[in-house]
Amino acid sequence: KSPSPPELNSKGFEFQNVWKFSQKSIGFSSPNLTDLNKDGVKDIIIGSGIFEQGEHERPIMAIDGKKGTLLWSFNAYSRIFATPFLIDINGDQIKDVLIGTDHCHKGPSKICPNLYALNGKNGKLLWDLRNINEGSWQGDVPGFNTISKFGDNILFGQSGGGFEPRPPARLFLAHPKTGKILKEFTPEDKGEVYSIPTLFNHKNKWHALFGTGGEIVKGSLYLYDLEKEKTLWSLPEKKKGWISSPLVHLKEEFIFATSVDSGFYKLDLKGKVLWKQKLEGFETYSSPAIGNF
Secondary structure, eight states: OOOOOOOEETTEEOOOOOOOOOOTTOOSOOOEEEOSSSSSSOEEEEOOOOOSSSSOOOEEEEEOTTTOOEEEEEEOSSOOOSOOEEEOSSSSSSOEEEEEOOOOTTSSOSSOSOEEEEOTTTOOEEEEHHHHTTTSOOSOOOOBOOOEEETTEEEEEEOOOSSSSOOOOEEEEEOTTTOOEEEEEOOTTOOOOOSOOEEEEETTEEEEEEEOOOSSSOEEEEEEETTTTEEEEEEEESSOOOOSOOEEETTTTEEEEEOTTSEEEEEETTSOEEEEEEOTTOOOOSOOOOOOO
16 A cells, blocks of 8 residues: 655645665656556656766666665666656556666767667666667767657657767657657757757647757757658857757747746747847756746
């Protein structure tokens, strides 16, 4: 039986320590939850690797949500920033794990960066992106980021950057059961991408909205037509890029986006700036939230 949720009293929430799991290199990856062992309690899947250099373990782990014990572990050899994406690939009614890694701490490698598909039941490898697409791989571009579902396929990207000369980002469309890359896209400005693409359907057409650039690298906000495989419009920032994911309001047909240089933009879906505001001397890395206050 799952423990009861904490109750709110005059002092706030009171939490009970159910279990503790220790691992030296948990750091950057956010967890995702699903019941892997069918005991009725959701288990935790998380990447690791807080250390960039040195011979440290950098495993992808599944932790029993009821007991706090390790269900399985898979060594990814490089740091993981991404959140695990869960989807049943092999049809056993247990969600499998897709997760990407950063570049290797020892430089270019045949192992990483990579994107792994792991059996949710036992952590065994179903496929890895590099081997499946051998021959069409283009170098050691860092940073596989979070995966999104697009129809029957998955959309994900490599951030680019990481070392000089700074390689451009790439976005991929791939089949989740095989790992075969179906389509590939590089931003027109050859920039790096740290924002998770916002996917939306407008007038029966699928679009991806994302930004390029970073803290010290200028970039643009792009709207990309996923079916026609072309850029519809872009909005450049002169000093810094776009890291936080933009928000799309389909009912009222507008976009709200924030740039690193504390630029706050409201745009229509055609890319026209409806208004903008800048807070000079500040930076913004958070995604916007909209509400009636």
